[in-house]
Amino acid sequence: MGDENINPSSEEQLSPSMGWLLYKITRALASSLDLDNVLGRVLSLTVKVFDASCGSIFLLDSRGRIIKSILARQDLPPEVKEQALNAVMEKGFGGWVYRHAKADIIQDTRRDSRWIALPDDSLLTLSAVSAPLIRRGQVTGIITLHHPKPDRFSKEQLDLIQAIAGEAAMAVENASLYKKVMDEHVMLKQLDELKNEFVAHVAHDLKSPLSVIYSYAELLQQFSGLNKEGKEFLREIHTAVNRMRSLIGNVLDINRIEMGIESELAPTDIAEVLNCSVGTVKGLAQEKGISLNVSISDKLPLVNGAPVRLGQVFVNLADNAIKFTPSGGTVNIHANQEGGRVVVHVSDSGPGIPEESIPRLFQKFSRLSQTETRNQEGHGLGLAIVKSIIDAHKGDVWVESVPGKGSTFAFSLPLSV
Numbered sequence: 130m131g132d133e134n135i136n137p138s139s140e141e142q143l144s145p146s147m148g149w150l151l152y153k154i155t156r157a158l159a160s161s162l163d164l165d166n167v168l169g170r171v172l173s174l175t176v177k178v179f180d181a182s183c184g185s186i187f188l189l190d191s192r193g194r195i196i197k198s199i200l201a202r203q204d205l206p207p208e209v210k211e212q213a214l215n216a217v218m219e220k221g222f223g224g225w226v227y228r229h230a231k232a233d234i235i236q237d238t239r240r241d242s243r244w245i246a247l248p249d250d251s252l253l254t255l256s257a258v259s260a261p262l263i264r265r266g267q268v269t270g271i272i273t274l275h276h277p278k279p280d281r282f283s284k285e286q287l288d289l290i291q292a293i294a295g296e297a298a299m300a301v302e303n304a305s306l307y308k309k310v311m312d313e314h315v316m317l318k319q320l321d322e323l324k325n326e327f328v329a330h331v332a333h334d335l336k337s338p339l340s341v342i343y344s345y346a347e348l349l350q351q352f353s354g355l356n357k358e359g360k361e362f363l364r365e366i367h368t369a370v371n372r373m374r375s376l377i378g379n380v381l382d383i384n385r386i387e388m389g390i391e392s393e394l395a396p397t398d399i400a401e402v403l404n405c406s407v408g409t410v411k412g413l414a415q416e417k418g419i420s421l422n423v424s425i426s427d428k429l430p431l432v433n434g435a436p437v438r439l440g441q442v443f444v445n446l447a448d449n450a451i452k453f454t455p456s457g458g459t460v461n462i463h464a465n466q467e468g469g470r471v472v473v474h475v476s477d478s479g480p481g482i483p484e485e486s487i488p489r490l491f492q493k494f495s496r497l498s499q500t501e502t503r504n505q506e507g508h509g510l511g512l513a514i515v516k517s518i519i520d521a522h523k524g525d526v527w528v529e530s531v532p533g534k535g536s537t538f539a540f541s542l543p544l545s546v
């Protein structure tokens with residue numbers, strides 16, 4: 130058995146364009162990352178190229194057990210198929226190729242003890258060629274072709290099937306890796322949805338007891354029996370409850386936005402949204418002694434937007450700019466049209482943001498450790514809300530900053546068509 134079976138056969142079996150066929154197979158393999166699709170294409174192309182009657186591909190685990198098989202014979206009942214496959218891997222040609230990790234030809238199955246005929250083989254196989262799929266020194270699969278006549282496969286074809294098996298091994302590995310990554314991606318997405326659902330439930334359930342605490346704290350404030358210390362404690366309770374209410378409001382809000390706000394989009398006068406929202410932050414700037422300069426072009430076109438959400442984006446950015454800029458500083462608001470988009474800039478003369486912190490700035494609960502901003506109140510959800518709203522608008526949001534000098538947050542929105 131073995132090399133003596135290789136019998137370079139007649140000229141008619143040799144194709145002058147085998148290199149081209151290998152190229153065609155390689156291209157077909159590279160075009161798909163779906164494992165079944167990859168295996169099916171390898172087999173059908175190879176059977177065609179070799180003018181074989183049928184063939185099979187087995188994928189094997191690290192102990193040589195079949196984990197997937199593509200057989201030309203789909204008609205076998207599952208239990209017969211399993212028995213036959215096990216026998217092929219234990220005593221048959223498949224097992225031989227696996228153990229020797231090399232390709233070989235059986236020129237006449239009637240005279241080769243490695244051949245185990247499948248039950249009820251009406252297409253009687255008299256010659257066969259088989260090659261291992263090898264990755265990193267390990268046999269990960271076997272491809273075998275059958276023919277009803279003896280002496281059908283040549284040495285050149287043996288080389289070719291080996292080359293095809295090499296390409297197939299790589300394609301199978303790519304497809305397996307891709308499937309693994311996709312499975313993990315789906316699992317992570319499901320986990321993320323589960324977490325969002327959980328957080329939304331908890332946040333929602335916390336809302337009513339907090340409202341009760343809030344109302345009683347309000348009532349107590351009007352209660353005359355409290356001494357100075359009692360009033361101080363009450364103020365602390367009030368502040369803490371307010372912070373929790375704002376956190377819960379933000380968490381529920383971000384969940385709602387992530388579930389989709391596309392239905393809220395309509396042609397929107399962005400200048401009006403911005404002018405209204407400036408009103409809400411003006412007082413904050415004044416209180417802190419920050420000069421607020423507003424320049425909103427009065428010829429801004431309509432954008433495709435959700436007015437309340439865009440107001441939220443602007444207020445979050447302006448609120449940060451005012452909050453993180455020390456008294457006496459400046460905040461500039463600027464909005465104009467740039468090509469097919471409206472661009473809004475919010476610049477401040479605050480502490481700035483180190484470049485390495487920028488990538489995680491828009492993630493949930495991201496608050497920078499620098500002392501200038503750490504001491505301010507916040508939950509680190511504002512910019513995450515901004516990002517999800519702008520994403521839903523198919524817009525862009527970005528930041529440019531010079532640490533020590535200030536930051537400019539900007540967003541752009543596509544025009545309404």
Ligand SMILES: Nc1ncnc2c1ncn2[C@@H]1O[C@H](COP(=O)(O)OP(=O)(O)O)[C@@H](O)[C@H]1O
Pocket residue numbers: 445449450453477479480481482490495496497498502503506507508509510511512513536
């Ligand atoms: N204008 C700004 N200047 C400096 N740092 C900023 C500015 N805006 C945001 N940041 C940083 O980004 C973090 C996240 O902002 P945000 O998501 O709005 O959360 P929060 O305002 O609740 O802290 C802030 O905690 C701060 O560290």
Ligand SMILES: [Mg+2]
Pocket residue numbers: 445448449507510511512
């Ligand atoms: Mg904020």
